[in-house]
Amino acid sequence: MAINLKIQLAPHNKRGLLLANPVMTASGTFGYGTEYEHLFDIQKLGAIVCKGTTLQPREGNPQPRIVETASGMLNSIGWQNIGIEALIKQKAPIWAKWRVPVIVNIAGKTINEYAKLAARLDGVKGIGGLEVNISCPNVKAGGVEFGADAKSAAKVTTAVRKATSLPVIMKLTPTTNDIVGIARAVAEAGADGVCLINTLKGMAIDVKTRKPVLGNIFGGLSGPAIKPVALAMVYQVAEAVNIPIIGCGGITTATDALEVIMAGATAVEIGTANFSNPRAPMDILEGLKKYLRKENVQDIRQLIGVARRGSLHSPSL
Ligand SMILES: Cc1cc2nc3c(=O)[nH]c(=O)nc-3n(C[C@H](O)[C@H](O)[C@H](O)COP(=O)(O)O)c2cc1C
Numbered sequence: 001m002a003i004n005l006k007i008q009l010a011p012h013n014k015r016g017l018l019l020a021n022p023v024m025t026a027s028g029t030f031g032y033g034t035e036y037e038h039l040f041d042i043q044k045l046g047a048i049v050c051k052g053t054t055l056q057p058r059e060g061n062p063q064p065r066i067v068e069t070a071s072g073m074l075n076s077i078g079w080q081n082i083g084i085e086a087l088i089k090q091k092a093p094i095w096a097k098w099r100v101p102v103i104v105n106i107a108g109k110t111i112n113e114y115a116k117l118a119a120r121l122d123g124v125k126g127i128g129g130l131e132v133n134i135s136c137p138n139v140k141a142g143g144v145e146f147g148a149d150a151k152s153a154a155k156v157t158t159a160v161r162k163a164t165s166l167p168v169i170m171k172l173t174p175t176t177n178d179i180v181g182i183a184r185a186v187a188e189a190g191a192d193g194v195c196l197i198n199t200l201k202g203m204a205i206d207v208k209t210r211k212p213v214l215g216n217i218f219g220g221l222s223g224p225a226i227k228p229v230a231l232a233m234v235y236q237v238a239e240a241v242n243i244p245i246i247g248c249g250g251i252t253t254a255t256d257a258l259e260v261i262m263a264g265a266t267a268v269e270i271g272t273a274n275f276s277n278p279r280a281p282m283d284i285l286e287g288l289k290k291y292l293r294k295e296n297v298q299d300i301r302q303l304i305g306v307a308r309r310g311s312l313h314s315p316s317l
Helices: 084-095 111-121 150-163 179-188 224-238 254-263 280-294
Strands: 023-025 047-049 066-069 072-075 102-106 129-133 168-171 193-196 200-203 218-222 245-248 267-270
Touching (some): 023 280, 066 218, 072 224, 102 111, 111 129, 111 150, 129 150, 150 168, 150 179, 179 193, 179 224, 218 224, 224 254, 245 254, 267 280
Parallel strands (some): 023 267, 047 102, 129 168, 168 193, 193 245, 245 267
Antiparallel strands (some): 066 072, 072 218
16 A cells, blocks of 8 residues: 655745655754764655754753653753854755755744844755754753743744744743643744654752762753653644644654654654664654554544544544
8 A cells, every 4th residue: 555654844834844754853862964874764754853053153061961861861961063154064065965854953042043043044055944942941041941931932933934934843842831822822923833842851869979960950851751741732732723743752662653643743753762772763664654554544644633632533544
């Protein structure tokens, strides 16, 4: 049976963002894509989201910056990256030759910085879209401070929207009690899609030294432990907005990806799973194909949101 895995991530954008399949990699867990080329055919992925990029290069937070937790990890990388100019010079020309679209994750300390980043990337060959990180818990200024309420999230969205014609995906934080309000606000401000979720703020303490483990004290919790949180947020937001949702958070297997799609996500991002299995995105893609064939589902889009109350799709298919 011929199956369709293609999805459109930016249906309301003139350029559009057509993906060969819904399996993407999450920012900060897959470098610039080039690092994984020797491990598998990364061109087969739906899309690659690169490491969070700022106007200036950044060294990030003090070490240690990573610690394993029960069913997940904490990280406090703190936006270590090569900066926008090096990205345009060194990475974009490589991406321009790829079949797989690359989405640049951007992060700023002020609304103006977000706008500058978006304007600078507009029209650069090799860049398929922007993912705007307003949800990082590991930096002192910027990040989650913009994502925690609907008004400021909308302000960043408006500024980025004005600065670029590229598809704009707003990446939201789970650290709020108003995920639906924030998603609605960014959709109304012109976002082409939303990605949820980023990490949850957490910490670890070493009982021998009696001190916090991470150099930054706090970090972002990710991995299987946060999947139920992501799932609930995708489900709630899917009922409230009509732009595509990218589900992210703890997705480790094809079954996880299917759950998130059934909750209402059009695509999924694989993050922490890449650290324990660098082929995870490929394995998940293969698993999705297998499921569709076995269940006689011709088009992955038939599964989007089927688990929701009042879903238009028949749950039995
Ligand atoms: C080491 C590490 C670095 C990350 N860096 C970024 C980043 O630069 N920008 C961003 O938006 N999210 C970043 N994230 C968050 C992930 O993209 C993802 O939203 C989060 O980890 C939840 O997904 P997961 O449980 O599959 O990892 C990072 C996560 C990890 C573990």
